[in-house]
Structure formats: C-alpha cells, structure tokens
Amino acid sequence: MELLNVHNLNVNFQLKQGDLAALIDISFSLKKGERIAFVGESGAGKSILGFSIVNLISKPGYIKSGSIKLHDNELSHLSNRQMRHIRGKRIAMIFQDPMMTLNPVLTIGEQMVEAILSHTDLRKKEAKNLAIEKLVQVHIASPENRFDQYPHELSGGMRQRVIIAIALLLTPDIIIADEPTTALDVTIQAEILELLKQICDDNNVALILISHDLGVVSRVAERTIVMYAGRIVEQGPTLEIINDPQHPYTQGLLNALPQMSLPGQRLNQISGSMPSLLDRPSGCAFHERCPYAMDKCKQGLPEFLFNGVSHVACFMVEDMLEDLNNDADSTYFDNELDEDLDTSLEIQPQTRGSK
Amino acid sequence: MLHFLFRRVIQAIIVMVVISIISFLVQGRLGDPVQQMVGQSVSLEDRENLREELGLNDSLVDQYMRFAKNAIKGDLGVSYYYKEPALEVILRKVPATLELSFSAIVLIIVISIPCGVIAAIRPKSLLSKALMFFSSIGLSVPIFIIAIFLVYFFSVEWQIAPSFGRGETEVIFSFWETGFTSWDGLQHLFLPSLSLALALMPLFVRLIRSEMMEVLQSEYIKFAWAKGLSPMRIYFVHALKNTLLPIITVAGIQAGTLVAYTILTETIFQWPGMGFLFWDAISRVDTPLISAYLMVVGAMFVITNTLVDLIYGLVNPTVRLSSHGL
Numbered sequence: 001m002e003l004l005n006v007h008n009l010n011v012n013f014q015l016k017q018g019d020l021a022a023l024i025d026i027s028f029s030l031k032k033g034e035r036i037a038f039v040g041e042s043g044a045g046k047s048i049l050g051f052s053i054v055n056l057i058s059k060p061g062y063i064k065s066g067s068i069k070l071h072d073n074e075l076s077h078l079s080n081r082q083m084r085h086i087r088g089k090r091i092a093m094i095f096q097d098p099m100m101t102l103n104p105v106l107t108i109g110e111q112m113v114e115a116i117l118s119h120t121d122l123r124k125k126e127a128k129n130l131a132i133e134k135l136v137q138v139h140i141a142s143p144e145n146r147f148d149q150y151p152h153e154l155s156g157g158m159r160q161r162v163i164i165a166i167a168l169l170l171t172p173d174i175i176i177a178d179e180p181t182t183a184l185d186v187t188i189q190a191e192i193l194e195l196l197k198q199i200c201d202d203n204n205v206a207l208i209l210i211s212h213d214l215g216v217v218s219r220v221a222e223r224t225i226v227m228y229a230g231r232i233v234e235q236g237p238t239l240e241i242i243n244d245p246q247h248p249y250t251q252g253l254l255n256a257l258p259q260m261s262l263p264g265q266r267l268n269q270i271s272g273s274m275p276s277l278l279d280r281p282s283g284c285a286f287h288e289r290c291p292y293a294m295d296k297c298k299q300g301l302p303e304f305l306f307n308g309v310s311h312v313a314c315f316m317v318e319d320m321l322e323d324l325n326n327d328a329d330s331t332y333f334d335n336e337l338d339e340d341l342d343t344s345l346e347i348q349p350q351t352r353g354s355k
Numbered sequence: 356m357l358h359f360l361f362r363r364v365i366q367a368i369i370v371m372v373v374i375s376i377i378s379f380l381v382q383g384r385l386g387d388p389v390q391q392m393v394g395q396s397v398s399l400e401d402r403e404n405l406r407e408e409l410g411l412n413d414s415l416v417d418q419y420m421r422f423a424k425n426a427i428k429g430d431l432g433v434s435y436y437y438k439e440p441a442l443e444v445i446l447r448k449v450p451a452t453l454e455l456s457f458s459a460i461v462l463i464i465v466i467s468i469p470c471g472v473i474a475a476i477r478p479k480s481l482l483s484k485a486l487m488f489f490s491s492i493g494l495s496v497p498i499f500i501i502a503i504f505l506v507y508f509f510s511v512e513w514q515i516a517p518s519f520g521r522g523e524t525e526v527i528f529s530f531w532e533t534g535f536t537s538w539d540g541l542q543h544l545f546l547p548s549l550s551l552a553l554a555l556m557p558l559f560v561r562l563i564r565s566e567m568m569e570v571l572q573s574e575y576i577k578f579a580w581a582k583g584l585s586p587m588r589i590y591f592v593h594a595l596k597n598t599l600l601p602i603i604t605v606a607g608i609q610a611g612t613l614v615a616y617t618i619l620t621e622t623i624f625q626w627p628g629m630g631f632l633f634w635d636a637i638s639r640v641d642t643p644l645i646s647a648y649l650m651v652v653g654a655m656f657v658i659t660n661t662l663v664d665l666i667y668g669l670v671n672p673t674v675r676l677s678s679h680g681l
Contacts, residue, residue, distance in 0.1 A: 056580055088583030095581075100574035105596045105672060114592075115582045150672040166582065 002069075003173055003206055004030040004053070009066035009076075011045075011052050013277065020277040022048050022061060024230045030174065035200060035207040037221035037238065039214055039253065043274040044227040046210045050176045053208075054087050055080075070173065089119045092167035094196075096179040098159035102151035108162055109147040115169050134165040137202075138195060157188035164196060171203055178210045193219050214253060218242055226250045229275055229285035236310025246312040248290045284315070292316050363664065367657040372423075374653035378646035379422045382432060431650060432643030436636075441647035445629060449651070450531045451521060452617055452628035458548035459555075459613065467556050468595070471563025475571065475598075476590060478564075486560060493557030498616055502550040502623045509546055516545045519625035547624040554616045555609055562605060567598040600671050607663030614652055 011023040023045045030036060038046045051057045053068055055075060068075040070090060075083070087093075095101045103111060112131035116122055122130065128147070135143035138161040151159055160180065167175050177196060181189040197220050200207045211217050217224055218238055225235040226247060234247040245251045252270035254260060261267050272289040275281055281288050287297035294315060302313045305321055389402055389411065397405075406412055410421060425431070434441045470490075474483040493501070510518035522543035525536045534540030570576065571594055579589045618630035625631065629648060636644035668674045 054581060056577070058577075084583045084585070086583070087581055093578070093581040095574055095578055097574060101578045103575040103579070103593050103597070105600070105670065106593070107672075114584060114588065118582075118584050118588070152673045163578075 002029045003032045003034075003071065005067075005069040006053070007067045007069075009049075009052065009068060010064040011048055011057060011061055012064045014060040014062065015277075017278055019064075021064075021280075022230050022277055023052065026066070026232060028225055028232070028235065030206050030208065032173070033200070033204040033206055034223065035197070035209065035221045036223040036225060037209040037211060037217040038225050038227055039211055039217055040227035041212060041253075041274045043229070043276065045230040046212075046227055047178050049227075050093070050178050050208065050210050053174075053176060054091050054093065055083050056087070085119065088115055088172070089170045090172050091174045091176060092170075092172040094160075094163055094167050094175060094177040094180045097183040098156050098163055099183065101163055102159055104151055107148055107150055108154070112147075112162075112166055112169060115166060119170055131165075131169065134168050135162070137168065137199065138162070138165045140165070156184055157192065160184060160188075160192050161195065164192075164199060168199060168203065168205070172205060174206045174208060175200065176208045176210070179212070180209070181216060182211075182213075189216070190219075196220065214242065214257060215259075226253070229280055230277075231285065231313070232304075232311075233286065233314070234310055234312045240309045244309075246307065246310055246317050247286075247314050248292055248316070249286050252289075284313075359664075359668075363661045367661065370657050371650075371653060374649060375423055375426055376419065378426075378431075378649045379419050381649065382422070382642045382646040426650065431647040434636075434644045434647075435641045436639050436644070441643040442651070444644060445632065445647050445651050447532075448627065448629045448632050450533060451626060452621070452630060454534060455544065455547055455551060455620070455626060455628060456613055456617060458544055459551035462548060462552035463556050463559055466552070467559035467563060470560045471598075472567060472590060472595065474560065474564040475567035478568065483564075487564075490557035490560045493553060494561070498550060498554040498619055499623055501553050502546075502620065505546050505550050505553075506623075517543050518546060521627055547620050547626050550623070551613070551616055551620045554620075555613060558609070559602070559606075562602055563598060566601055567594055570594045570597045573597075596670065600667070603663060603667050603670065607660050610659040610663070611656055614656065 006029070007027050009023055009026040010021060013020045013022050026049060028036070038049060040046055048057060048061065052063060053075070055063070055078070057063070063076050066076070070086065075086060078086070102108070109128065109131060112134070113124065113127045116127040116130055117124070120127075132143045132147060135146060140146050140158065140161055146154070146158075146162070151162075154162065164180075175196075180196060181192050184192060193216060196207065196209075199205070207220070209217065209221055214224075221238050223235065224238040224241045226233050226241065226249065228249050234241065234245070234250050241250060242254065245254055249270070252268075255268040256270060258267060270289055275285060275288070281298070283296075283298045283300055284290070284293075284302055287293040290297065297315055300315075302315045302318055304311055304313045305318055307317065307321060389406055389409070410418060413421075429442055430440065431442045433439065434444050437444050470486050473480075474486045477483050506518045509516040520543055521534045521540060523537040523539040524532050524534050525540075526532050527536070534544055576589060576594055579593045584593075614630075617628065618633055620626065621628045621630035622634045629651070633645065633648045635641075636648065
C-alpha cells in the first residue's frame with residue numbers, strides 16, 4: 001500500500017502573460033517510512049511541488065489537474081477547512097530558513113502548543129508535556145527553559161531543531177523538508193540531517209527532502225527524483241543516481257559538485273541557466289544546455305523509460321535501450337513507478353501509461 | 356527596566372528644558388509686556404522704573420533662570436484675562452481634553468484595526484476597495500470640513516447629536532470633571548470624538564493594511580498555515596501582533612498630531628478643553644496662558660511617548676527593557 005501517490009500532477013500559474021505550467025505531469029509515490037529526495041536547480045519546481053502536496057501554493061498558482069492521494073484520500077479536492085486537518089497533523093513541513101520560520105513575537109512554547117491544540121482535544125497542560133517531550137527528542141538541552149523563550153534567544157541550529165520538533169508534534173505520516181539545511185552553517189548541516197534521518201526512522205515517518213545539493217541528498221534519501229523545468233527527468237535509488245546517472249542533466253549536476261573537480265581546476269558547471277516558465281524550450285527542456293543534444297530533442301518529448309534501475313526521460317537513453325533490445329522481445333508495462341526492482345534485472349523499455 | 360526609565364527621565368528633562376525656553380520666549384518676547392500693562396499717560400521714566408522692577412532689564416539668561424525656577428514651583432505666571440495662575444486655568448481644562456482624546460483613541464483602535472485587517476486579508480473585495488477609497492478621501496480632506504459635515508448631518512438634518520459643549524458633567528474624585536457618567540455627556544462627546552478620530556483613522560487603516568499585507572507574505576505565516584492553524588489564529592495572533600509593532604511607534608508620534616487636532620476640534624465644537632482655551636488665549640494675546648499650555652502639552656507628549664516605548668517593549672520580545680541591567 002502506498003502512503004502517498006501523486007499522479008500526473010499539473011500546477012499552473014495564472015499570470016498576465018498567460019497560464020504558465022510550473023509542474024508538468026509529476027508522478028511519484030511514497031511508502032510508509034520511506035525517504036525520498038527531489039533535486040534540481042532553483043526554478044525546477046521542487047518547492048512548488050512541496051507546497052502543492054499540502055495545497056498551499058501561493059496565488060496565482062493552482063492545481064490544474066492530476067491527483068494527490070494520501071492513503072486513499074484525494075487531497076486536491078479537499079476544501080481549505082478539510083485540508084487544515086491534514087496540514088501539520090498528517091503532513092508536516094520544515095522550511096529553509098529557521099531564522100524566518102518561527103514567529104518572532106510568540107514563545108517557542110506558544111508556537112508548539114497552538115499546533116497541538118488545533119488538532120487534538122488535549123488540555124493545555126498535556127500539550128505542554130507533549131511539546132517538551134518532542135523537544136527532548138530533537139536533543140534540545142533544558143527544554144523547560146527553552147519552552148518559554150522567544151525565537152531570537154535561540155541559535156539557528158537550535159531553531160531548526162525546534163522546527164523539526166514542531167513538525168513531529170503530532171507524529172505525521174510525512175514530513176516535507178524544503179531545503180532544511182541550506183541556511184545553516186556547514187558543521188550544523190550534518191547534525192540536522194542526521195537528526196532528521198534518525199527522527200524519521202524512529203517514528204516511522206516518511207520524508208520528502210527538497211534540495212539542490214546532491215551531497216545532502218545522498219546522506220538521507222533512499223530514492224532520488226531529479227527535476228528540470230517542472231518535469232521529472234530521472235528517478236531511481238539514490239545510490240544508482242549518484243554512481244551511474246543516466247540523464248545528461250543529472251550527470252551535469254554531479255559533475256558540478258566541488259568534489260568532482262581536481263584542486264586548482266575550475267569547477268565544472270552546466271552552461272547556461274534554467275529556463276523560466278515564460279520561455280520553456282520546445283521538446284526536451286534541457287536541450288539548449290545539453291552536450292549531447294540531437295535534432296529530435298528540440299521537437300519531441302522523450303518517453304519515460306525504465307532501464308532496470310532508474311526511470312529516465314532522455315532520447316539518448318532511449319536510443320541506447322532500443323539498440324540493446326533490437327532483437328530481443330521487448331515487453332511493455334504500465335508505467336508503475338514503484339516497480340519492484342529486484343524482479344526486472346533485464347533492460348525493459350517502458351511507455352507512459354495511458355490510464 | 357530601571358535603566359530604561361532612568362534614560363527616559365533624562366531625555367524627558369532635556370525635552371522639557373527646550374520647551375520651557377520656547378515658552379519663556381513666548382511669554383517675555385511676544386510684544387512688550389510693559390506696553391500691555393500701562394496706559395498711554397505713563398511717562399517714559401515710570402515705564403523704565405517698571406521695567407527695572409519687573410526684571411526686564413536683566414540679561415536673558417537671568418530672566419530665564421527666574422522663569423525656570425518659578426516654573427518648577429508650578430508658577431507659570433498669571434493669566435491676563437482670568438487673573439488667575441495660568442497653570443490652574445489650564446489644569447482645570449485638562450479632563451475635558453483628555454476625555455475627548457481618549458474617546459477618539461478608542462474609536463481609532465476599535466475601527467481602524469478591523470478595517471485594516473479586512474483590507475489586508477481580502478485586498479480585492481469590494482469592502483476593501485471602498486475602505487481604501489474613503490480612507491484616501493479622509494486623508495486629503497481637512498478635519499474642519501469633515502467636522503462641519505458631521506454637524507450638518509447629525510445635528511442639523513437628523514438632529515440626533517448635539518453640536519457644541521460638553522453637556523451635563525459631574526465632578527469625580529473631587530478634581531476631575533467628567534462627561535462619561537451621564538447619557539447627555541456621552542451624547543455631547545459623540546461628534547467631537549468622532550471627528551477627531553476621523554482625522555487620524557484613514558492613516559491608521561492604510562498603515563495597518565500595508566503592514567499586514569507585508570507580514571502575511573512572511574515565512575512564519577506560511578509556516579503557520581503549514582501547521583494547520585485556524586485562519587482566525589493566523590490573522591489575529593500571528594499576523595496582527597507583528598503588524599502592530601511599527602504601528603505602535605507611529606501612534607506615539609501621532610499623539611502630537613492628535614493634540615494639534617484637539618485645538619481645531621474643540622474650537623469647532625466649542626468643547627471647553629485646553630485646545631479651545633489655547634485658541635482663546637492666542638486671540639487675546641494672553642501670553643502666560645499660551646506658555647503654560649505649551650508646557651503642559653509638552654509634558655503630556657513626553658509622558659505619552661515614554662508609555663508608548665514601554666508598551667512596545669512589552670509587545671516586542673526582541674526589545675528587552677530589563678536586559679540592560681538593573
């Protein structure tokens with residue numbers, strides 16, 4: 001049973017220039033307790049995806065089509081009032097900058113207790129005990145004192161711990177962490193990531209990690225989904241993505257990591273920049289920056305193919321698979337993204353399901 | 356806290372010294388006091404003697420020191436018109452002005468906060484657009500025009516509120532003359548306090564709206580939504596508290612404007628307060644009364660601003676009044 005199932009999600013922004021697509025045909029699923037990551041440059045639509053799941057996309061964005069199912073409940077059809085009982089209770093969020101996420105004029109305790117009280121029938125005293133228990137879980141020293149303090153009295157790392165504690169208050173099914181360590185010191189980053197991972201493990205909470213940093217992703221996520229210009233271009237087990245990236249964009253991202261360059265050498269970078277919503281190129285959106293771009297990349301959209309370990313949308317990979325399968329019997333499957341990987345070791349092309 | 360208060364008291368003293376210098380200059384230098392005291396028939400020699408006697412030939416510094424010494428004792432001179440100590444005349448009128456200002460402030464708070472919040476939450480609704488329209492008119496039309504219109508409609512056309520005076524008053528605590536205790540007094544308070552409130556309300560509605568819209572964009576509000584809190588709690592606890600921080604500062608500064616507007620309002624509605632008295636004092640060139648008014652209003656202004664700073668410290672936890680040491 002899937003915990004979360006997102007199918008063909010399309011999110012658009014209604015702007016003066018027209019109705020622009022920010023997310024196109026996003027499909028993925030998440031099992032209970034699983035940790036997945038979304039990576040890509042800024043503008044890829046990772047954060048929009050995070051907010052879409054809890055139906056909090058800022059105007060003028062809206063969900064155009066597609067479904068978001070938590071257990072078997074369709075979230076995209078829920079009213080704001082119904083959605084309120086999902087947010088914070090079933091799906092919690094962690095934001096990028098802990099300095100900005102907590103309300104400066106309310107104490108840590110107030111901000112924790114209010115979340116408990118708005119989702120449960122607990123009394124204030126019980127809520128306080130629960131909050132302190134969670135503060136202990138995220139390794140906050142002297143939680144009783146911290147409870148009555150204001151955010152400005154805490155350091156950045158400590159605030160992010162408090163925010164993780166808030167996300168954990170009602171033991172949600174899923175935590176969506178949008179760049180949770182980007183605004184933090186490098187030394188604290190590792191601590192927070194470790195904490196996040198451990199917290200999710202201990203409580204059997206699924207994690208959706210949104211990051212631009214493959215280094216961060218590799219520490220935490222079991223599965224990685226690479227996004228480019230509003231589409232998923234590659235997804236698979238994190239190890240495979242990092243050791244054997246298929247899509248040229250993923251390869252570019254990996255090459256751009258500082259560890260991949262020799263000392264004294266210029267850092268590798270992907271030339272050009274992410275296209276904006278306004279001028280998304282035809283065909284494969286990456287073709288303008290892709291070192292292997294062919295003519296057909298400019299016209300058609302590559303199919304989402306399964307090569308045995310990862311799902312990739314790239315003509316180059318498609319050609320390669322075709323060559324390999326020229327004589328072999330090719331079997332077509334529905335596009336089940338959560339394919340049991342062990343059973344299909346031979347290379348099988350997959351087509352987009354038409355359901 | 357003590358440190359803060361100590362600093363404020365020092366500041367207040369400096370401000371009061373500056374105000375007293377201005378008052379002193381008004382009292383002694385606005386025209387020739389001797390000329391005002393004696394008739395045509397008095398000889399030049401007698402005038403010179405009188406001048407000497409009054410100390411008007413002393414140096415300015417000496418004269419100011421004398422003035423300041425008297426002022427500390429509460430003696431700000433004798434009103435020419437009332438033939439009574441000027442300070443007493445003024446203090447008798449203080450309750451009327453304070454009650455008027457207090458009612459106006461209550462009206463401003465009670466009306467402009469909900470209006471500003473609604474305009475910020477639903478910027479595209481018809482109500483918000485109407486609020487913005489009327490507040491820009493309110494900002495640009497002078498208070499005496501608004502007051503005259505109020506009198507025209509409420510007193511002349513509909514005859515539901517009296518247009519002048521304080522009506523029935525009662526002395527409480529043996530010194531405070533209040534209009535709050537009787538229906539007639541409250542009725543008389545209605546128009547003056549409303550027009551005084553209308554003078555400042557548009558500014559606050561617009562200020563609260565723009566401040567709140569900015570706050571609603573902040574990360575901590577997004578986080579509050581993500582926590583699944585109720586809209587009421589997000590708007591009125593999370594957003595409003597942050598919205599009010601800068602508003603409190605502006606309110607402190609606007610306290611001065613409020614005092615200035617009481618002069619106009621009291622004159623229009625014949626409200627027997629300090630402002631009305633001040634207006635009369637100017638037309639009678641009653642210089643001791645003018646300078647006494649300046650001193651009293653200056654003191655009130657200093658006290659208000661200190662209070663505002665204290666309130667700001669209470670609302671904003673990042674301002675720690677006590678952390679500066681005791």
